[in-house]
Each structure stands twice: as structure tokens, then as C-alpha cells.
Amino acid sequence: MGIVHWDDVELHRAAKGEMDASWQRLGHAAGARGVGMNRVRVAPGMLPTPPHSHGASEEIYFVLGGSGLAWQDESVHEVAAGDCIVQRADLYEHTFRAGPDGLDYLVFGTNHPTELGWLPRSGAVRFGWPWVEGRTDDPWEIEAQAEPLTFADPSPRPGNISSLAAGDRWRGLGAEAGAERTGLNWLRLDQDRLSGPPHCHSEDEEVFVVLEGEGTLELWPAPAAREGADREDLPVRAGHVVARPPSSRVAHAFRAGPGGLTLLAYGTNPPNDVCYYPRSNKLFWRGVGLIGRVDSLEYEDGEPDDWG
Numbered sequence: 444m445g446i447v448h449w450d451d452v453e454l455h456r457a458a459k460g461e462m463d464a465s466w467q468r469l470g471h472a473a474g475a476r477g478v479g480m481n482r483v484r485v486a487p488g489m490l491p492t493p494p495h496s497h498g499a500s501e502e503i504y505f506v507l508g509g510s511g512l513a514w515q516d517e518s519v520h521e522v523a524a525g526d527c528i529v530q531r532a533d534l535y536e537h538t539f540r541a542g543p544d545g546l547d548y549l550v551f552g553t554n555h556p557t558e559l560g561w562l563p564r565s566g567a568v569r570f571g572w573p574w575v576e577g578r579t580d581d582p583w584e585i586e587a588q589a590e591p592l593t594f595a596d597p598s599p600r601p602g603n604i605s606s607l608a609a610g611d612r613w614r615g616l617g618a619e620a621g622a623e624r625t626g627l628n629w630l631r632l633d634q635d636r637l638s639g640p641p642h643c644h645s646e647d648e649e650v651f652v653v654l655e656g657e658g659t660l661e662l663w664p665a666p667a668a669r670e671g672a673d674r675e676d677l678p679v680r681a682g683h684v685v686a687r688p689p690s691s692r693v694a695h696a697f698r699a700g701p702g703g704l705t706l707l708a709y710g711t712n713p714p715n716d717v718c719y720y721p722r723s724n725k726l727f728w729r730g731v732g733l734i735g736r737v738d739s740l741e742y743e744d745g746e747p748d749d750w751g
Contacts, residue, residue: 447683451472452482489540490541516537519595519596624712625712634700643692663721679697689716
């Protein structure tokens with residue numbers, strides 16, 4: 444588990460041609476393992492990346508501030524603060540263009556290592572069994588020399604864009620925008636309320652971003668928490684990023700401070716995940732939708748020896 448504040452993470456600017464944006468690798472800084480999460484600030488009128496798509500990674504974007512246009516397969520849609528855009532794997536070519544005040548967003552994505560073969564003398568690259576011709580230059584240099592990307596007039600929003608509304612307390616923004624492999628929830632907590640029961644996952648990797656307010660991250664060591672061990676409380680405020688890799692055996696929950704707390708919660712949602720709740724001693728098997736309570740659990744050499 445890691446925690447970092449985005450004020451403490453270095454900005455890296457990438458500016459070539461019509462692309463100009465500053466990036467922060469927040470997920471990496473917080474210790475995320477199987478997912479990436481960046482904050483991207485796009486200069487007014489510019490693009491963050493060339494149009495692109497991913498064969499395996501599902502990306503979820505959340506707009507923090509500014510405004511702009513989402514470009515996907517030549518269709519154009521207006522976006523602004525509070526919008527969530529899901530780009531499923533192997534679907535749309537996509538990018539953004541920032542509005543006159545710039546565009547500030549978070550992007551979450553799954554990491555998928557791919558086995559590649561590379562023959563430097565012939566420039567051949569192997570993807571699985573086929574060989575293709577590789578190149579050694581910077582493709583962004585080629586993109587920078589291309590004609591400016593054409594943006595048509597904005598059209599009505601498609602189903603892969605969802606938006607917050609006044610008065611919202613909880614929204615499953617990722618699911619609403621069609622996410623299939625991952626999830627992104629937005630929640631607003633009143634003073635002293637918990638984000639949910641303290642829990643930990645066997646396979647699900649979670650990343651949390653505090654958007655507003657302040658509070659406490661509660662960490663419950665398992666299984667010692669059931670035996671009265673001390674809970675660890677860490678103060679959090681707007682801008683904190685918390686990574687919760689799977690199989691930590693330490694349960695977590697957020698508790699809102701005096702002014703309340705607003706969170707983004709991202710997760711990978713693997714079907715075979717098992718979630719453990721130390722306060723009630725319950726287990727949730729996601730793949731079969733089954734919840735059960737265990738009477739006693741004892742760990743020896745890292746493995747349970749009595750399932751009750």
C-alpha cells in the first residue's frame with residue numbers, strides 16, 4: 444500500500460506539434476502494481492496524445508477541471524469537469540483537445556505486459572507468432588509533422604460518457620459509461636461516515652483519489668485486527684492518492700472529517716476476487732456472488748489452517 448499527494452509528484456511535459464500536456468504518474472508514485480493512473484494537464488487548444496487505441500487496456504478518464512472536446516473515431520463530443528469517459532479495449536481511436544482554459548483530467552488504465560521479440564539489425568518485431576517491421580525513431584515526431592487533426596462540430600454524447608449531477612452522493616460512473624473490465628465510483632461522505640466496511644481483496648487492485656475535503660484512511664491489519672490489534676489511521680486531504688494492491692491482508696476504509704470527503708474509487712474487478720471484512724469476519728466470493736462468515740481463522744506460515 445502506498446499513499447502520495449499529487450503536489451509532491453513531478454510533472455513531465457511532452458510537447459510536440461499540436462500535442463502539449465504535462466503528466467504526473469500518480470499510480471506509480473503511490474505504488475500501484477497492475478494499473479496505471481496519471482494526472483494530465485493539457486495546454487489550451489492542444490492535444491495530450493495522438494489518436495490511439497489499446498488492444499487490451501481499458502481506460503477510464505475523469506475530468507477534474509477545464510473543458511474540451513473528446514475525439515473518438517472522428518466523432519466529437521464536449522466534455523467538462525465531472526465527466527467520465529470510458530475507452531474500452533480495441534474499440535475507438537481517441538484523444539482530446541483542450542478548450543480555451545485547458546483540460547485537466549485523471550486517466551486510469553490496466554497494464555498488460557506483452558511478450559515481444561526484437562531483432563535490432565533487421566528491425567523485425569514479433570507479436571506472438573507473426574513478424575512485423577519495427578522502427579527506431581520516435582513516432583510522436585512523425586505525428587507532430589502530420590496535418591492537424593480535424594475536429595467536426597460536437598455531436599450529442601454517446602453512451603461511453605457519463606456525468607455527475609447536482610446533489611449526487613454516489614455514482615458508478617465507470618459502469619454507467621460502459622466499462623467492462625474495471626470500475627470507477629464517485630462518492631461524497633458526510634462527517635464521520637465510512638466509505639464502506641473495512642475490507643481487503645485477494646485479486647482486485649484499487650486506487651483512490653481524494654477530490655475534496657479531508658479525513659482519515661483507516662488500515663486494519665488482518666487477521667490481528669480481530670484480536671484487538673491497533674488500527675492505523677492516516678490523515679488524507681484533497682489531492683491524496685492511495686494505491687491498494689491485492690493480497691495485502693490489510694483492510695482499508697476512509698472516514699470523512701468535519702467538512703466531509705469526496706472520493707474517486709477505481710478497481711480492476713477480477714471475477715475470481717475474494718474480499719475479506721475483518722470486523723464481521725465475512726468473506727465475499729465475487730465470481731459466485733456468495734457471502735459467508737468464518738467462525739475462526741488462524742494463520743500459520745502465511746496460510747489458513749482452520750476455515751471454521
